[in-house]
Every structure is written in C-alpha cells, then in structure tokens.
Amino acid sequence: MSAIHHDTEAVHLSETQLVPATEVTAAPTALQTAASASIAPNERIDLLDFTREALEQYFIEQGDKAFRARQIFRWIYKQGVTDIAEMTDLSRAMREHLLEFATISSLEVVRVMDSIDGTKKILFRLKDGAQVEAVLIPIGRRITLCISSQVGCALGCRFCYTATMGPGRNLTIAEYMGQFLGSARLLPEGKTITNVVFMGMGEPLINFQNLIGTLSILTDELGPKLGARRLTVSTAGLCPQILKLGETFPVRLALSLHATTDAQRDQIMPINQRYNLKALFDTLRTFQKLPTQQSLPVTLEYTLIQDINDSPEDAKRLIKLSRSVRSKINLIPYNEHPGAPYKRPSQEAIAEFLRILQVSGVLATERQTRGDDILAACGQLALDGEAKKIRRPLPPR
Numbered sequence: 035m036s037a038i039h040h041d042t043e044a045v046h047l048s049e050t051q052l053v054p055a056t057e058v059t060a061a062p063t064a065l066q067t068a069a070s071a072s073i074a075p076n077e078r079i080d081l082l083d084f085t086r087e088a089l090e091q092y093f094i095e096q097g098d099k100a101f102r103a104r105q106i107f108r109w110i111y112k113q114g115v116t117d118i119a120e121m122t123d124l125s126r127a128m129r130e131h132l133l134e135f136a137t138i139s140s141l142e143v144v145r146v147m148d149s150i151d152g153t154k155k156i157l158f159r160l161k162d163g164a165q166v167e168a169v170l171i172p173i174g175r176r177i178t179l180c181i182s183s184q185v186g187c188a189l190g191c192r193f194c195y196t197a198t199m200g201p202g203r204n205l206t207i208a209e210y211m212g213q214f215l216g217s218a219r220l221l222p223e224g225k226t227i228t229n230v231v232f233m234g235m236g237e238p239l240i241n242f243q244n245l246i247g248t249l250s251i252l253t254d255e256l257g258p259k260l261g262a263r264r265l266t267v268s269t270a271g272l273c274p275q276i277l278k279l280g281e282t283f284p285v286r287l288a289l290s291l292h293a294t295t296d297a298q299r300d301q302i303m304p305i306n307q308r309y310n311l312k313a314l315f316d317t318l319r320t321f322q323k324l325p326t327q328q329s330l331p332v333t334l335e336y337t338l339i340q341d342i343n344d345s346p347e348d349a350k351r352l353i354k355l356s357r358s359v360r361s362k363i364n365l366i367p368y369n370e371h372p373g374a375p376y377k378r379p380s381q382e383a384i385a386e387f388l389r390i391l392q393v394s395g396v397l398a399t400e401r402q403t404r405g406d407d408i409l410a411a412c413g414q415l416a417l418d419g420e421a422k423k424i425r426r427p428l429p430p431r
C-alpha cells in the first residue's frame with residue numbers, strides 16, 4: 035500500500051492550469067515576445083522584455099534604425115549598464131527620447147543565503163511584490179544558475195516544496211533576465227554564469243512563450259552568448275510543449291520522472307493523470323528525432339523517496355524506461371524540507387539503488403546535493419518568511 039495520501043484537490047487540474055490554450059496551438063518564435071504583444075499606450079517599455087529581433091522590429095516600427103537594438107543589447111548584456119543615460123554611443127537626443135519611453139528594470143535582492151559549499155540562494159522581489167528564488171551553484175569552473183519560471187506552481191507534485199505555495203503566475207522575460215543579471219552581479223570580478231537550468235520554482239513549459247524569448251536572449255551573440263547546449267529546461271512532462279520546445283530551440287531537456295509505474299506517478303505527480311508514462315516516453319522518442327536534438331540524451335530526474343520509489347523493482351523498471359530512449363539518469367536523494375511528507379532513504383538504500391542501475395550498464399549518477407543547508411537543493415525552492423501565509427499544508431501521509 036502506498037504511503038502517500040491521495041489528494042483529490044491536487045489532481046483536479048484545469049486545462050488552463052496545465053496548458054494555456056494559446057501555448058498549445060501556436061508555437062511562438064523568438065520574435066514574438068510578451069513585450070511586443072503587451073505594451074500599453076503611455077507605458078514605458080522594459081528593454082529586458084525584448085529579444086534582439088523584437089527590439090530591432092520595435093525601433094523600425096518607431097521609424098528608427100534596427101542597429102539601435104544591437105547597440106542597446108551590447109550595453110545591457112556586455113557592459114552591464116542599467117542606466118540608459120550611460121549608453122554613450124547613442125546621441126544625447128536618442129538617450130533623452132529613450133529615457134521617456136523605456137526603462138531597464140532590475141529585481142530587488144531581498145536576501146542572499148550562502149551555503150558552506152559555495153551555493154548561493156537568492157530571493158528576488160518582483161515589481162508586483164511577489165518573490166522568487168534563484169540559485170547559483172559553482173562547481174569547479176562551471177557556474178550554473180538555477181532560475182525560476184513562475185511564482186509558485188499549479189502542478190502540485192507531492193514531494194515539492196514549491197508546490198506548497200499553490201498556483202502562481204508566469205514570469206515575464208524581464209523577470210527571467212532580471213534573475214540572470216541580478217545573480218551575475220553577485221559573482222566575484224571576472225566570473226560569469228556558464229550554464230542556466232530552468233529548474234527553479236514553477237513549470238517552465240507552462241510559461242512557454244516567455245521561456246523561448248529568454249532562451250533567445252541568453253544565446254544571443256550580443257547578449258550573454260551562452261551555447262544552447264549549456265541551457266537545460268526541466269519539465270514535469272507536458273507532452274505537447276516538449277515537442278514544441280524541440281521544434282523551436284536546441285536546448286537540453288530534463289524530465290522530472292520520479293516514478294516507474296503510472297500508479298506511483300499518479301500519486302506523487304498529478305500531471306501523470308493527464309500525460310501518463312506511455313504518452314511521455316512516446317513523446318520523448320519523437321522529440322529525440324527532431325533535428326535540434328541530434329545525439330542529445332534526455333536527463334531522467336529521479337528523486338529517491340524512502341518506501342515510495344526506492345525498491346529494487348523500481349530500479350529495474352527505471353532501467354527499462356531509461357533504455358527506451360537516449361537518456362541518462364540523475365538520481366536525487368530526497369531533500370527533506372519543513373513539513374515534508376516523505377523521508378530520504380538511508381545511504382545504504384541509495385547506494386544499492388545506484389549500484390543496480392550502474393551494474394545494468396545504463397548511465398546513472400547520483401546528483402551531488404548542493405546547498406541543502408540553505409534549502410537550495412532540488413525540490414526545496416519555496417519562499418520562507420512572508421510567503422508562509424500563502425503556503426497550503428500538505429495532506430497527511
């Protein structure tokens with residue numbers, strides 16, 4: 035018998051919560067940013083909301099030259115300038131004009147928590163007062179930023195701390211880039227973010243349009259210029275959006291799998307009732323045939339939870355699933371958090387599970403837990419303090 039309480043409220047996700055209709059029917063291009071669709075008359079535009087192509091288009095529509103966008107991109111993303119007045123290769127008249135109709139936002143850093151392993155958890159306050167977290171993880175020469183996509187999350191995974199906040203809203207492109215730029219400013223001189231993983235708060239594929247705009251800026255040669263292969267998008271398993279992502283951008287995909295049977299996954303990840311394991315792995319096989327994916331493996335994220343999914347039978351089913359696609363397994367011993375309904379398996383149980391995987395020949399590693407002393411490890415992102423009042427209790431086991 036499963037030790038998980040079945041929360042009927044959590045599994046009744048509406049169409050809108052799962053997949054906004056506009057995002058299913060139309061795959062946006064990098065040109066179609068949220069900003070270009072939503073500028074109200076008399077409202078100052080936020081330059082961080084624009085891909086370069088969208089900004090070029092914007093200047094052309096204003097009767098100006100497209101190269102203004104390239105100049106502005108260089109100032110923001112290469113020089114780190116946050117004040118339009120400092121963009122000295124623009125004429126004084128142009129700067130004055132820009133100051134009237136445009137702004138460059140920055141997110142307020144509410145708090146930075148430093149882990150003994152060098153990981154930093156950063157709490158940002160957004161313009162509407164909502165808060166999100168990002169995590170900077172230095173490992174050797176690589177500095178990875180884990181970035182949030184939504185305030186809270188509607189998908190209600192039972193093991194996830196963010197889920198306790200309930201559904202929230204999508205972040206804008208400017209809010210994605212605000213996390214990137216605000217986190218980069220905390221790095222020592224000469225250090226830069228080398229990798230970005232969309233594994234923070236929320237489901238990135240629900241925020242599809244702004245995700246694509248953000249990927250476009252991050253990879254822009256006049257922007258942060260990160261290789262697409264250094265960007266990883268994690269999903270709980272929204273099948274139509276996985277294919278749209280593969281058709282749109284050559285990024286890496288990580289799938290939050292966490293279970294090896296539908297019965298198990300239904301209980302800990304309500305999204306499975308919409309897209310079950312068969313649908314998910316059929317989708318992955320189609321996804322991996324797309325030209326953007328070529329030989330890329332998908333990472334199967336597997337949070338190991340005591341007495342839930344940590345048996346030798348689970349390990350054997352996981353091997354079978356892993357062999358059905360090009361994949362590698364990332365084993366994540368459950369990170370307990372305040373009020374957590376589950377337990378982390380013993381070190382012996384974790385080692386035995388990993389041993390079964392590795393003996394079989396599938397590619398499997400145990401994720402090195404980073405920042406767990408500051409609740410920055412996987413599945414632990416949620417707001418403390420002020421946001422406690424909006425957190426809903428998890429049901430009893």
Ligand code: SF4
Nearest residue numbers: 187190191194197236
């Ligand atoms: S694991 Fe991801 S998709 Fe699931 S509730 Fe948490 S943030 Fe949402």
